[in-house]
Amino acid sequence: MPTAERPTGGGTVPDKPLLRALRGEALRPPPVWFMRQAGRYLPEYREVRARVRDFLELCYTPELAVEVTLQPLRRFPLDAAILFSDILVVPHALGNPVHFVENEGPRLEPVRRAEDLRRLSPDRLLERLQPVFETVRRLREELSGEVALIGFSGMPWTLAAYLVEGCGSREFLLARRMARENPALFSRLIELLAEAVTRYLEAQVEAGAEAVQLFDSWAGVLAPGECARWVLDPARRIVARLRARFPEVPVIAFARGIGALHARYAAEVPLQGVSLETSVPMDWARDSVARPCGVALQGNLDPVALLVGGDGLLAEIEALAAAADGIPWIFNLGHGVLPETPPGHLARAVRHLQSLFGCAN
Amino acid sequence: MPTAERPTGGGTVPDKPLLRALRGEALRPPPVWFMRQAGRYLPEYREVRARVRDFLELCYTPELAVEVTLQPLRRFPLDAAILFSDILVVPHALGNPVHFVENEGPRLEPVRRAEDLRRLSPDRLLERLQPVFETVRRLREELSGEVALIGFSGMPWTLAAYLVEGCGSREFLLARRMARENPALFSRLIELLAEAVTRYLEAQVEAGAEAVQLFDSWAGVLAPGECARWVLDPARRIVARLRARFPEVPVIAFARGIGALHARYAAEVPLQGVSLETSVPMDWARDSVARPCGVALQGNLDPVALLVGGDGLLAEIEALAAAADGIPWIFNLGHGVLPETPPGHLARAVRHLQSLFGCAN
Numbered sequence: 001m002p003t004a005e006r007p008t009g010g011g012t013v014p015d016k017p018l019l020r021a022l023r024g025e026a027l028r029p030p031p032v033w034f035m036r037q038a039g040r041y042l043p044e045y046r047e048v049r050a051r052v053r054d055f056l057e058l059c060y061t062p063e064l065a066v067e068v069t070l071q072p073l074r075r076f077p078l079d080a081a082i083l084f085s086d087i088l089v090v091p092h093a094l095g096n097p098v099h100f101v102e103n104e105g106p107r108l109e110p111v112r113r114a115e116d117l118r119r120l121s122p123d124r125l126l127e128r129l130q131p132v133f134e135t136v137r138r139l140r141e142e143l144s145g146e147v148a149l150i151g152f153s154g155m156p157w158t159l160a161a162y163l164v165e166g167c168g169s170r171e172f173l174l175a176r177r178m179a180r181e182n183p184a185l186f187s188r189l190i191e192l193l194a195e196a197v198t199r200y201l202e203a204q205v206e207a208g209a210e211a212v213q214l215f216d217s218w219a220g221v222l223a224p225g226e227c228a229r230w231v232l233d234p235a236r237r238i239v240a241r242l243r244a245r246f247p248e249v250p251v252i253a254f255a256r257g258i259g260a261l262h263a264r265y266a267a268e269v270p271l272q273g274v275s276l277e278t279s280v281p282m283d284w285a286r287d288s289v290a291r292p293c294g295v296a297l298q299g300n301l302d303p304v305a306l307l308v309g310g311d312g313l314l315a316e317i318e319a320l321a322a323a324a325d326g327i328p329w330i331f332n333l334g335h336g337v338l339p340e341t342p343p344g345h346l347a348r349a350v351r352h353l354q355s356l357f358g359c360a361n
Numbered sequence: 362m363p364t365a366e367r368p369t370g371g372g373t374v375p376d377k378p379l380l381r382a383l384r385g386e387a388l389r390p391p392p393v394w395f396m397r398q399a400g401r402y403l404p405e406y407r408e409v410r411a412r413v414r415d416f417l418e419l420c421y422t423p424e425l426a427v428e429v430t431l432q433p434l435r436r437f438p439l440d441a442a443i444l445f446s447d448i449l450v451v452p453h454a455l456g457n458p459v460h461f462v463e464n465e466g467p468r469l470e471p472v473r474r475a476e477d478l479r480r481l482s483p484d485r486l487l488e489r490l491q492p493v494f495e496t497v498r499r500l501r502e503e504l505s506g507e508v509a510l511i512g513f514s515g516m517p518w519t520l521a522a523y524l525v526e527g528c529g530s531r532e533f534l535l536a537r538r539m540a541r542e543n544p545a546l547f548s549r550l551i552e553l554l555a556e557a558v559t560r561y562l563e564a565q566v567e568a569g570a571e572a573v574q575l576f577d578s579w580a581g582v583l584a585p586g587e588c589a590r591w592v593l594d595p596a597r598r599i600v601a602r603l604r605a606r607f608p609e610v611p612v613i614a615f616a617r618g619i620g621a622l623h624a625r626y627a628a629e630v631p632l633q634g635v636s637l638e639t640s641v642p643m644d645w646a647r648d649s650v651a652r653p654c655g656v657a658l659q660g661n662l663d664p665v666a667l668l669v670g671g672d673g674l675l676a677e678i679e680a681l682a683a684a685a686d687g688i689p690w691i692f693n694l695g696h697g698v699l700p701e702t703p704p705g706h707l708a709r710a711v712r713h714l715q716s717l718f719g720c721a722n
Contacts, residue, residue: 170531173665173699180669220618223663223695224642225680257581259620260645281585284621302584304534308541319586334584338534 018079018148021296021328022211022250022272029357030321030329031079032350033150034306035254035275036336037072038084042343044071055100056092059085065135066142073147076346079330080148080211081139083204085132087154087215090196091163093128094120110166112178114185122196126203133207140208150252151209153201155216155238156193157230163189172221179230186230194234198241205246212242213252213275220257220277228264231255235269243270252298256335266293276300278334282323296328301349307338309345314352321356379440379509382657382689383572383611383633390718391682391690392440393711394511395667396615396636397697398433399445403704405432416461417453420446426496427503434508437707440691441509441572442500444565446493448515448576451557452524454489455481471527473539475546478553486557487564494568501569511613512570514562516577516599517554518591524550533582540591547591555595559602566607573603574613574636581618581638589625592616596630604631613659617696627654637661639695643684657689662710668699670706675713682717 017031039045045068052058059065069084088106092098096119097109111117126133139149162168164175179186201212219231239251252273255265259280266274266289276285276299290297305316320331331353337346378392400406406429413419420426430445449467453459457480458470472478487494500510523529525536540547562573580592600612613634616626620641627635627650637646637660651658666677681692692714698707 176663176665177669180665180673220640223639223661223666223677225677226663227640257618257620257640259618259640260642260649261640264642278584279581279588279618279620279622281621281625284624288621300584302537302587304537304541305584308538312541316584316586 016079016146016148016210018150018330019210019250021330022252024294024296024328026326026328029354029359030324030331031148032331032353033078033080033082034072034337034346035082035333037076037078037082037346038068039337040339041337041341042071042075055086056089056098059089060131062131062134062138065131066138069135069139070142072346073143075343076350078350079146080150081143082150082213083132083136083139083152083209085135085152087152087159087217088162089129089132090125090154090193090200091120091159093125093200094122094192094196095124096120096163105168106162108162108166111160111163111189112174117185117189117192120189120192122192122199125196126199129200129203133203136204136207136209148210149208150211150213151201151204152213152215153197153204155214155219155231155255156190156197156234157222158216158218159193159197160186160189160230161218161221172218176221176226179226190230190234194238197234198238201238201242202245205242205249209249211250211252211273213254213273214238216253216255218257219255220259224261227258227261231258232265232268235265235271239269239271252296252330254298260288263288263292266295272296273298273330275332276334278302280334282320286323286325286327290327296330297324298330298332300332300334303333303335303338303341306333306345306349307341309342309348313345313349317349317352318356321353377440377507377509377571379511379691380571380611382691383613385655385657385689387687387689390715390720391685391692392509393692393714394439394441394443395433395698395707396443396694398437398439398443398707399429400698401700402698402702403432403436416447417450417459420450421492423492423495423499426492427499430496430500431503433707434504436704437711439711440507441511442504443511443574444493444497444500444513444570446496446513448513448520448578449523450490450493451486451515451554451561452481452520454486454561455483455553455557456485457481457524466529467523469523469527472521472524472550473535478546478550481550481553483553483557483560487560490561490564494564497565497568497570509571510569511572511574512562512565513574513576514558514565516575516580516592516616517551517558517595518583519577519579520554520558521547521550521591522579522582533579537582537587540587551591551595555599558595559599562599562603563606566603566610570610572611572613572634574615575599577614577616579618580616581620585622588619588622592619593626593629596626596632600630600632613657613691615659621649624649624653627656633657634659634691636693637695639663641695643681647685647688651688657691658685659691659693661693661695664694664696664699664702667694667706667710668702670703670709674706674710678710678713679717682714
């Protein structure tokens with residue numbers, strides 16, 4: 001195996017399965033992690049969550065963020081920990097009010113006119129995000145052995161969509177409308193976010209993140225031309241800068257819902273992993289994304305299959321493994337773990353995946 | 362041009378552009394219609410809507426349904442009228458309570474257990490839907506010249522999703538969960554709906570519909586295996602029965618959000634047209650759906666581009682026309698006309714499309 005210097009600190013990049021898959025190895029069993037593996041489905045998470053008033057407080061308190069990040073690792077033999085945080089810390093750290101309403105989702109002060117944009121300033125971005133970097137540093141110290149640490153960020157389109165809308169939305173019509181009605185202003189918002197996202201990810205890597213995942217959760221609502229402009233273009237620039245500075249840190253993109261455009265995304269953005277949403281057929285992605293673009297695929301078990309469990313879960317895992325035959329693959333969900341999921345189902349999924357490849361652990 | 366007997370009534374299938382495109386002709390300019398071309402964006406629609414208390418009353422009053430169906434035809438040179446109705450008339454006519462809450466969407470009595478399913482009976486289905494067939498008959502008499510009449514139905518998965526959930530939803534988790542937790546019961550619901558949908562569409566054709574469109578609006582939330590089972594399988598059976606009985610009536614499928622699976626849908630279901638959601642790249646669909654499967658494509662202008670108008674709208678239309686080069690194509694949106702859309706934008710879109718191909722009208 002090739003080794004490379006770690007970006008900071010001593011030692012070499014260890015032979016962690018997640019990083020090997022992202023370097024192009026078709027490991028079997030594949031490395032495993034679950035989006036939202038730290039979350040409400042775990043009673044120990046709910047216990048920690050109850051200690052703080054506000055969800056952002058949990059993200060900004062390193063002691064607690066480290067604790068909830070590590071919780072799933074104590075239960076399941078996972079190959080990665082993902083920093084516990086939220087994509088909306090970036091607009092928050094840019095100075096835009098963000099808060100979370102229990103069972104309703106995020107609320108942001110809407111950004112819709114030029115004067116709203118003035119609220120956003122990168123000046124104190126990294127200073128405000130120090131608790132996140134402290135969490136990354138502590139996690140890197142805590143994590144041992146084969147477990148890789150993944151950092152992440154929301155991507156400009158998705159962050160802009162929340163900023164314009166002021167909350168979640170099914171269609172994000174206000175943001176899509178602003179992008180077409182006032183592309184100059186919208187472009188300034190995207191540029192500002194792209195710069196912030198790049199610096200945020202660089203600082204996570206400096207603090208010890210060994211791979212990063214880019215969440216463009218609402219890419220799927222866009223028309224292809226708009227997706228090229230507001231999703232692919234910023235991704236190309238952000239990833240190029242990251243790779244230039246940290247060539248050994250792989251990048252996984254989760255542009256949720258872009259379907260057939262995953263092939264173009266992977267061809268145009270210099271990334272190492274493509275995380276697939278639930279609806280994407282793995283055999284199509286193998287032939288149209290992984291093989292032509294030389295990237296690893298990540299995904300894409302239906303979170304509902306994990307929630308329901310039983311023989312159906314095992315059959316879905318077998319079907320995914322068969323379709324991912326021969327390519328670098330990271331087992332994961334097509335979206336986050338649902339809050340009602342019995343934790344035992346994650347254990348069962350990992351065990352079954354390993355048993356398929358003759359591993360008894 | 363080949364001609365064929367009309368299913369009912371006298372005369373032959375006229376040379377209507379929509380039907381020619383669905384028989385495989387790459388007409389330029391392409392035939393044009395807009396999903397939700399009859400709707401809230403038109404002041405004359407809002408005037409009629411205000412006359413009735415309930416949205417379903419509008420669907421079930423032939424005089425009014427005919428009037429709103431024809432309204433957009435008086436404004437724009439469209440190639441098709443689509444029956445004004447709602448996909449939820451099928452569960453309603455099966456005996457399940459359905460009502461529409463203004464600005465909130467539909468509410469249905471939820472169907473989640475075997476005993477709930479007993480509420481649904483096909484016995485009076487066609488009797489309850491008589492006003493819809495009367496609307497179709499009157500429309501067929503009213504429509505002249507080149508305008509084709511499209512009938513439609515919601516498809517079993519989408520109808521089941523509303524029935525299980527009891528309302529609209531972003532993810533339809535309850536329905537996806539029931540489909541996996543109790544596939545035997547869910548399958549009974551899907552079978553019952555597939556039978557009802559088939560009879561409903563047959564009766565629309567008998568009343569005079571010249572083409573039908575199948576709306577599986579929430580197909581995109583499913584994992585590929587679930588999509589094969591609850592979307593493709595029922596579609597295959599419904600379309601096979603329709604085509605066997607009315608071989609001259611083309612079928613357009615709008616399985617919204619299935620992305621790369623459109624290729625499999627078109628390969629497995631004997632249909633004539635594939636309606637594409639906004640996010641699908643037309644050049645991908647041309648190469649992966651239209652050419653290999655020999656179907657017409659319909660779509661897929663971003664409704665937000667139509668709403669915003671201006672040069673951006675014209676550029677989007679040009680890009681679609683370029684990408685659809687050489688294939689049978691029906692110009693349409695990727696989703697319905699948005700209520701805030703200025704009606705003049707539809708006129709401008711049609712005019713620009715025609716001007717691209719040297720037609721001055």
